[in-house]
Amino acid sequence: MAEPFLVAPDPDDPALTSEVEGIDHTGAAVRTRVPVERPLTLYLNGQEIVTMMTIGDRPDCLAVGYLLNQGMLARGDTITGIDHDPELDVVVVRTPERTNFEEKLRRKTLTSGCAQGTAFGDLLERFETVRLDPEAELRTSWLYALSRRINTTPSLYLTAGAIHGCVLCEANRPLVYMEDVGRHNAIDKIAGWMHLNGVSSAGKLFYTTGRLTSEMVIKCVQMEIPILVSRSGFTAWGVELARQAGLTLVGRAKGKRFLCLAGAGRLRFDADPDETVSDGPSRKGAREEE
Amino acid sequence: MAEPFLVAPDPDDPALTSEVEGIDHTGAAVRTRVPVERPLTLYLNGQEIVTMMTIGDRPDCLAVGYLLNQGMLARGDTITGIDHDPELDVVVVRTPERTNFEEKLRRKTLTSGCAQGTAFGDLLERFETVRLDPEAELRTSWLYALSRRINTTPSLYLTAGAIHGCVLCEANRPLVYMEDVGRHNAIDKIAGWMHLNGVSSAGKLFYTTGRLTSEMVIKCVQMEIPILVSRSGFTAWGVELARQAGLTLVGRAKGKRFLCLAGAGRLRFDADPDETVSDGPSRKGAREEE
Numbered sequence: 001m002a003e004p005f006l007v008a009p010d011p012d013d014p015a016l017t018s019e020v021e022g023i024d025h026t027g028a029a030v031r032t033r034v035p036v037e038r039p040l041t042l043y044l045n046g047q048e049i050v051t052m053m054t055i056g057d058r059p060d061c062l063a064v065g066y067l068l069n070q071g072m073l074a075r076g077d078t079i080t081g082i083d084h085d086p087e088l089d090v091v092v093v094r095t096p097e098r099t100n101f102e103e104k105l106r107r108k109t110l111t112s113g114c115a116q117g118t119a120f121g122d123l124l125e126r127f128e129t130v131r132l133d134p135e136a137e138l139r140t141s142w143l144y145a146l147s148r149r150i151n152t153t154p155s156l157y158l159t160a161g162a163i164h165g166c167v168l169c170e171a172n173r174p175l176v177y178m179e180d181v182g183r184h185n186a187i188d189k190i191a192g193w194m195h196l197n198g199v200s201s202a203g204k205l206f207y208t209t210g211r212l213t214s215e216m217v218i219k220c221v222q223m224e225i226p227i228l229v230s231r232s233g234f235t236a237w238g239v240e241l242a243r244q245a246g247l248t249l250v251g252r253a254k255g256k257r258f259l260c261l262a263g264a265g266r267l268r269f270d271a272d273p274d275e276t277v278s279d280g281p282s283r284k285g286a287r288e289e290e
Numbered sequence: 291m292a293e294p295f296l297v298a299p300d301p302d303d304p305a306l307t308s309e310v311e312g313i314d315h316t317g318a319a320v321r322t323r324v325p326v327e328r329p330l331t332l333y334l335n336g337q338e339i340v341t342m343m344t345i346g347d348r349p350d351c352l353a354v355g356y357l358l359n360q361g362m363l364a365r366g367d368t369i370t371g372i373d374h375d376p377e378l379d380v381v382v383v384r385t386p387e388r389t390n391f392e393e394k395l396r397r398k399t400l401t402s403g404c405a406q407g408t409a410f411g412d413l414l415e416r417f418e419t420v421r422l423d424p425e426a427e428l429r430t431s432w433l434y435a436l437s438r439r440i441n442t443t444p445s446l447y448l449t450a451g452a453i454h455g456c457v458l459c460e461a462n463r464p465l466v467y468m469e470d471v472g473r474h475n476a477i478d479k480i481a482g483w484m485h486l487n488g489v490s491s492a493g494k495l496f497y498t499t500g501r502l503t504s505e506m507v508i509k510c511v512q513m514e515i516p517i518l519v520s521r522s523g524f525t526a527w528g529v530e531l532a533r534q535a536g537l538t539l540v541g542r543a544k545g546k547r548f549l550c551l552a553g554a555g556r557l558r559f560d561a562d563p564d565e566t567v568s569d570g571p572s573r574k575g576a577r578e579e580e
Binding site: 037261267 | 524
């Protein structure tokens with residue numbers, strides 16, 4: 001019997017999907033479930049930061065994870081409160097005093113009038129200081145077990161499609177499985193969950209259904225997780241940043257196949273790639289999302 | 291012999307993909323191509339608007355399309371120049387005088403210090419005024435022919451994966467096929483191309499590999515295209531907005547199967563859904579992106 005997830009998708013939550021009517025390719029009336037998508041506006045104290053399109057679960061994790069992954073909140077910053085107003089679709093993260101980011105934003109706004117872009121330079125600056133655990137390893141037997149378990153776990157994806165999933169894992173065990181209509185929201189919710197629950201990145205690896213772009217690599221490195229696995233493909237900048245940071249980057253992982261384009265030194269080939277296994281029915285066939 | 295595209299992907303352009311080394315699931319060394327991803331910072335006259343992650347082709351179309359689809363540039367606004375600096379990764383769109391959007395942004399910035407969010411309200415305002423052609427139709431024979439043609443056309447997707455495609459079509463003929471690492475960039479490039487080439491939306495339909503989210507529906511309606519087709523799935527808000535706007539929304543279109551969740555009145559069932567056809571090898575198997 002597999003150990004339960006610490007956080008698993010809740011496909012039966014009626015707030016997260018809605019049933020809609022339509023017709024299929026034969027002209028027959030059908031009813032199908034689709035994921036909900038709603039705006040959520042994030043404030044850091046009095047500062048409006050961004051409006052995200054999200055499925056709407058775990059706004060506290062999403063808010064804190066977004067701020068951490070954008071470098072707007074430092075790991076050491078104290079959070080005094082997180083207020084979510086579901087009627088106004090607003091979430092406010094409060095700190096005891098104005099954060100460094102707010103100070104910078106204030107200065108930038110006064111001088112040039114458009115400030116959101118500032119965060120990116122700071123992000124790359126921090127990126128260069130992170131040292132990822134060189135001793136971490138990824139056994140191919142873990143990779144295959146994780147893919148199988150994740151893809152056969154009941155999820156919003158299986159119920160309604162059109163959604164991305166991110167999973168925090170340890171060895172062959174998926175721990176925290178979050179989904180969202182925005183793939184960056186899913187990783188941000190996990191970052192927020194780790195921070196709010198005091199869970200460290202030691203011994204962890206990260207699985208995503210989304211592509212391995214620069215932003216995904218930067219977020220994983222920010223979270224200090226040394227191994228990133230995806231079913232999807234790579235971009236050139238994603239690969240380049242992973243190599244710079246010493247991140248192990250595995251993509252196009254389906255069935256027994258995968259490609260490792262950075263940090264291959266952490267791979268341990270302890271499974272027979274020719275042995276037949278099933279990935280489960282989930283991410284195959286007509287419901288595959290892109 | 292099929293008519294050629296007006297704009298087709300150029301998978302052989304060495305600026306758009308790069309070859310990287312790695313290892314596969316057997317531990318063997320492999321070389322593979324991945325799409326390039328680079329930042330492009332967009333200015334409207336003197337105003338910095340946004341930094342986009344893009345594959346980098348057609349920066350003029352991307353810049354103009356982004357501004358149009360965000361409602362920052364009106365269809366009637368004169369463009370006096372588009373300057374692209376490939377070394378600085380900057381593109382500047384110039385108008386004879388400060389645009390309405392710049393005026394609004396200026397006022398907003400002076401009062402609250404964070405202004406990028408303003409555009410969304412304006413966008414929905416315009417959304418409500420668009421009237422989509424009620425006489426437009428989508429024949430299932432066109433839909434099947436378009437899918438087949440698009441999926442078998444040489445593309446960056448087939449060469450390097452991890453990329454989205456959008457195609458402007460007319461009846462059963464794909465006209466303009468753009469790809470980008472950001473799915474919104476691909477649709478913006480088509481909007482920009484239409485504007486710069488004086489091509490109207492009359493008789494057009496739109497095909498995308500990406501999901502049918504609120505933002506995708508809003509952009510299609512902004513472009514006054516009455517029919518939107520995707521291989522991928524739907525979100526609830528995407529469906530709701532499509533119904534409000536009278537947009538025909540077809541998703542999960544693979545092989546002969548599809549679902550229509552809005553505007554089904556424009557569908558004409560003139561093809562036999564049981565006849566065997568192939569979708570081509572392209573978007574099947576291990577390279578499917580999510």
